[in-house]
Amino acid sequence: MEIPKPDLIAVLRKFNPWWRGARFPDLPTWTRAAFSEITEWINAPPGGRALLLSGARQIGKTTLFLQAAHFLLDHGVPAQNILYATFDHPLLKLAGLEEVIKLWRETESRAEGPEYLFLDEIQTLPDWQVWVKHQVDFDKQRRIAITGSATPLATEGLESGVGRWHTLKLATLSFYEYLRIKSRETPPLPEVTSLSQLFSWPRQQFLNIATSAESLTGLFHEYLLRGGFPQCALTESIPLAQKMLREDIVDKVLKRDMTALFGVRRIVELEQTFLYLCLHDGGLLDITNLCKNLQLKKPTVLNFISLLEATHLIYRLLPFGYGKEILRARPKVYLADAAIAPGVLLKGKSLIEDETALGSAVETAFFKHVFTRYYRQNLFFSYWKGKGEMEVDIIAEVENTIIPFEVKYRSDTSSAGSFKGLRQLCREKPVQRCYIITREIDDFGPAFKNTFNDSKVMKIPAPLACYWLGEAEVLLGSRAVDSTVE
Numbered sequence: 001m002e003i004p005k006p007d008l009i010a011v012l013r014k015f016n017p018w019w020r021g022a023r024f025p026d027l028p029t030w031t032r033a034a035f036s037e038i039t040e041w042i043n044a045p046p047g048g049r050a051l052l053l054s055g056a057r058q059i060g061k062t063t064l065f066l067q068a069a070h071f072l073l074d075h076g077v078p079a080q081n082i083l084y085a086t087f088d089h090p091l092l093k094l095a096g097l098e099e100v101i102k103l104w105r106e107t108e109s110r111a112e113g114p115e116y117l118f119l120d121e122i123q124t125l126p127d128w129q130v131w132v133k134h135q136v137d138f139d140k141q142r143r144i145a146i147t148g149s150a151t152p153l154a155t156e157g158l159e160s161g162v163g164r165w166h167t168l169k170l171a172t173l174s175f176y177e178y179l180r181i182k183s184r185e186t187p188p189l190p191e192v193t194s195l196s197q198l199f200s201w202p203r204q205q206f207l208n209i210a211t212s213a214e215s216l217t218g219l220f221h222e223y224l225l226r227g228g229f230p231q232c233a234l235t236e237s238i239p240l241a242q243k244m245l246r247e248d249i250v251d252k253v254l255k256r257d258m259t260a261l262f263g264v265r266r267i268v269e270l271e272q273t274f275l276y277l278c279l280h281d282g283g284l285l286d287i288t289n290l291c292k293n294l295q296l297k298k299p300t301v302l303n304f305i306s307l308l309e310a311t312h313l314i315y316r317l318l319p320f321g322y323g324k325e326i327l328r329a330r331p332k333v334y335l336a337d338a339a340i341a342p343g344v345l346l347k348g349k350s351l352i353e354d355e356t357a358l359g360s361a362v363e364t365a366f367f368k369h370v371f372t373r374y375y376r377q378n379l380f381f382s383y384w385k386g387k388g389e390m391e392v393d394i395i396a397e398v399e400n401t402i403i404p405f406e407v408k409y410r411s412d413t414s415s416a417g418s419f420k421g422l423r424q425l426c427r428e429k430p431v432q433r434c435y436i437i438t439r440e441i442d443d444f445g446p447a448f449k450n451t452f453n454d455s456k457v458m459k460i461p462a463p464l465a466c467y468w469l470g471e472a473e474v475l476l477g478s479r480a481v482d483s484t485v486e
Contacts, residue, residue: 035068038068065084088124176467192471231248285316
């Protein structure tokens with residue numbers, strides 16, 4: 001099908017207002033933590049590679065690209081050397097990459113210096129990875145950034161793409177970012193870029209912060225209800241925010257992306273599988289039980305789980321250890337955002353009164369925060385399963401050091417007997433520090449001295465832990481930080 005050139009040019013001019021001396025209206029003045037890594041890539045692409053910004057639908061990838069384009073304009077890059085195109089648009093998708101770039105160069109003559117191409121949802125185009133490979137290999141004056149809402153961007157065409165792009169994973173808003181974009185007033189808190197700093201604090205400092213940080217708990221619960229997708233977070237009505245999350249994010253991934261990208265036809269069964277995961281968020285995945293409940297075959301369910309992970313709706317956590325026994329063990333599944341389960345299950349504000357569901361939401365939120373904070377350091381995350389029912393929620397592992405995190409979002413965490421799994425892990429493994437994530441804002445400080453062998457234990461209220469992990473990500477950006485989870 002032939003597309004009239006004037007129509008294509010009109011679309012490109014709409015997406016690139018700087019060609020006529022204008023800017024994109026209503027762009028947020030705040031930036032995500034990931035923006036610093038994008039600007040570092042702009043200034044000096046690592047190894048000359050392209051940039052792949054990967055993350056779920058409606059997570060803010062397009063906004064980051066448009067902010068990056070404005071950053072370039074503010075730093076003197078000629079407007080005609082910047083192209084933004086989204087292949088979600090039917091005309092651009094139909095025209096294809098080469099035609100879009102050809103029209104760009106026919107319309108806007110190239111100026112001196114590098115060209116910057118920001119290409120949204122590139123996974124909708126055939127052979128995109130071959131094109132990127134050729135551009136990176138043979139045109140050193142072009143700096144290419146691409147986005148996609150599905151992991152195949154990072155895995156398809158691996159042979160042709162290896163070493164050609166630098167991947168930046170974008171999660172939903174952290175609690176700290178949520179408070180910033182909502183302009184919520186927060187108590188004055190000291191900067192904590194490493195949780196290990198807390199072990200050097202005097203006892204009085206914990207008491208002082210607990211007293212001043214009481215308002216964080218209500219804000220944290222609000223965050224769990226609205227979620228970290230920017231559009232939902234900015235919606236004042238919590239029921240409307242949850243409705244948008246269901247319809248604009250989850251439903252579009254399940255009903256549109258799964259068909260368009262992966263050819264899935266059994267959408268009803270896929271939805272049922274996702275609903276099961278929402279009901280068991282943060283729990284061990286019992287494939288046998290899932291198959292029995294939904295009357296599905298195991299290969300079908302495993303394929304659905306892989307597709308949900310590929311579209312960034314879930315994380316999978318394997319048990320700590322090595323070997324075939326571990327590979328055969330049940331994974332732990334977290335949703336990509338704590339608000340997904342209550343939004344899909346229509347819980348509304350009743351989540352706050354449901355202790356079990358609230359505990360699952362907090363564990364999911366904390367995992368996302370600690371994973372996002374440290375994934376660039378190539379840490380391995382897992383959970384620990386001991387004898388019987390003994391378990392530790394999250395293990396961060398780097399080299400020969402392991403740091404356990406146990407999430408206990410309940411009123412009473414005063415008994416060491418409540419943490420049998422953590423105690424057992426500290427007896428079996430060399431654990432220097434471990435963390436217990438608590439509910440009460442005054443349940444804060446070093447705990448259980450000489451009870452967990454030689455391991456130091458720190459209790460941190462979940463709102464503070466998530467706040468500081470998100471703040472550290474913003475403060476440190478993509479700069480090199482400690483080589484271990486601290």
